[in-house]
Amino acid sequence: MNLLYYQGSIELGIIYAIMALGVFISFRSLNMPDLTVDGSFVLGAAVSAILYTKGHPFLGMPLALVAGCLAGCITALIHTKLKIQPLLSGILTMLALYSVNLRVMGNKPNIPLINKPTVFSIVNDFFVSGFSDLVLSFIILIIVVFVLFLFLKTKLGFVIRATGDNEHMVKALGVNTDFTKTLGLAIANGLVALSGALIAQYQSYSDIGMGVGMVIIGLASVIIGEVLFGARSLFRRLTAVILGAILYRLVIAIALDLGMPPTDLKLISAFIVAVALAMPAVKEYILSFRKRMSSSAGGKGGEA
Numbered sequence: 001m002n003l004l005y006y007q008g009s010i011e012l013g014i015i016y017a018i019m020a021l022g023v024f025i026s027f028r029s030l031n032m033p034d035l036t037v038d039g040s041f042v043l044g045a046a047v048s049a050i051l052y053t054k055g056h057p058f059l060g061m062p063l064a065l066v067a068g069c070l071a072g073c074i075t076a077l078i079h080t081k082l083k084i085q086p087l088l089s090g091i092l093t094m095l096a097l098y099s100v101n102l103r104v105m106g107n108k109p110n111i112p113l114i115n116k117p118t119v120f121s122i123v124n125d126f127f128v129s130g131f132s133d134l135v136l137s138f139i140i141l142i143i144v145v146f147v148l149f150l151f152l153k154t155k156l157g158f159v160i161r162a163t164g165d166n167e168h169m170v171k172a173l174g175v176n177t178d179f180t181k182t183l184g185l186a187i188a189n190g191l192v193a194l195s196g197a198l199i200a201q202y203q204s205y206s207d208i209g210m211g212v213g214m215v216i217i218g219l220a221s222v223i224i225g226e227v228l229f230g231a232r233s234l235f236r237r238l239t240a241v242i243l244g245a246i247l248y249r250l251v252i253a254i255a256l257d258l259g260m261p262p263t264d265l266k267l268i269s270a271f272i273v274a275v276a277l278a279m280p281a282v283k284e285y286i287l288s289f290r291k292r293m294s295s296s297a298g299g300k301g302g303e304a
Helices: 003-029 037-053 060-081 086-104 132-152 155-165 167-172 177-203 214-229 234-257 262-303
Strands: 110-112 205-207
Touching: 003 037, 003 132, 003 155, 003 177, 003 214, 003 234, 037 060, 037 086, 037 110, 037 177, 037 205, 037 214, 060 086, 060 177, 132 155, 132 177, 132 234, 155 167, 155 177, 167 177, 177 205, 214 234, 214 262, 234 262
Parallel strands: none
Antiparallel strands: 110 205
């Protein structure tokens, strides 16, 4: 077992956890299937890569966040103002972002990030050798979770969460749900773009196809976390999403370490997502089966 290999998987899981938090905002808090994720992830990577080549690796992080927020706003405006379904709105924005991302990357399908310092290489001297990537990723994740938790505990954050639970009730209270949806999708895609920006500098390249399947990975992380670690309080739900993302990357790493060819990575991902999506139904089936068994046992005991 190569410990460095699994350390790399944990580092990737931490970075992807930021993306999963964005998916959590759209799918769970707003109850909207937002497919903009696949495009905004690449948008963040593209912005980060371009600024990296200009010698500004750290500036790429906040600007990628802003770019992702703008992408989320576009999806929200298409949905709220043009009255197009959320799923189709996300597809339209994702489709448009393909061309936008190519423009940002200078009409190049990929940008290699070499011969210049990244945010990870710059901090090498400040942390224990070999753990700088892990520590920096963890610090950024903690900051993101702390700020997101504080925001969602505010009155505005509560209204955003309530919009997904019961939009009609929120409207009855005089709240502009179009604004809450726009803000929620902006935050969600901003986090996704930030994750893409970090991935680009972590893997030292940006590619136009690197966002394919990101929404599935994020959704799998959310569901795995909620099923295995619970979802009772807000803090617990956010923590569960993070642990779900890390566990997802570890499962893939174990599968590859056992000899699964890298070409089957999408097959592995699809299987993990299918298992994650089926977990609530399986859990409910087991509970109902136990209930029937206990009731039948009680009936036999009464007859005796």
